[in-house]
């Protein structure tokens with residue numbers, strides 16, 4: 309992947325051991341994190357919390373995703389997201405009553421006109437099907453549940469987004485048991501990484517670099533969720549095969 313610049317931003321001055329955060333030069337130079345994109349509008353309209361909206365401003369992932377994925381809008385045919393957005397308060401990483409279950413799947417469907425969008429969640433009550441959207445049960449803490457999910461497919465995915473249970477253990481389990489499902493040239497993204505936990509993710513990064521041509525943790529600038537706040541979670545791990 310071109311345009312990569314390793315810079316010591318100093319953003320994470322409380323984790324200087326991890327200051328070599330990879331960022332895309334022109335994404336930052338052009339301040340693209342502050343520019344609303346088509347994907348920002350689509351995700352906000354669909355009720356996902358990936359984009360800044362009237363309800364939330366803590367994530368602007370869609371500014372970066374648009375930069376990363378815009379050239380594949382018409383060519384991506386298989387997109388998957390773990391984590392559909394339950395409002396069930398008894399399930400961890402729920403949307404606190406403000407979510408629209410399957411909203412992000414509808415957002416991907418809108419952005420990728422030629423894609424079938426697949427999703428999975430531990431909450432069976434929100435599983436849902438419509439034209440170009442199919443969802444499945446999966447508990448990402450259980451390798452056999454993940455294997456059972458993937459046994460439904462005889463193809464690989466252009467994009468896998470992990471927005472399920474936001475713990476390192478859950479992210480690692482799902483990544484280890486899913487990286488074989490990414491197609492050549494495809495992406496795997498882990499969302500909602502807490503900045504104070506970034507050093508812990510080094511083991512996932514090292515594993516990713518063995519099977520992917522590119523893997524980095526990206527701290528996306530967002531004035532509403534500043535990078536020097538250890539509890540900020542506007543950070544993603546991106547790997548490309």
Ligand SMILES: C[S@@+](CC[C@H](N)C(=O)[O-])C[C@H]1O[C@@H](n2cnc3c(N)ncnc32)[C@H](O)[C@@H]1O
Nearest residue numbers: 356357391392393394412430447448471472473
């Ligand atoms: C933050 S929400 C997803 C939001 C949605 N992707 C969006 O952009 O609007 C996280 C989801 O992870 C699911 N989840 C929690 N624990 C899980 C687990 N162990 N396995 C799979 N999914 C889980 C929750 O049920 C919830 O729907």
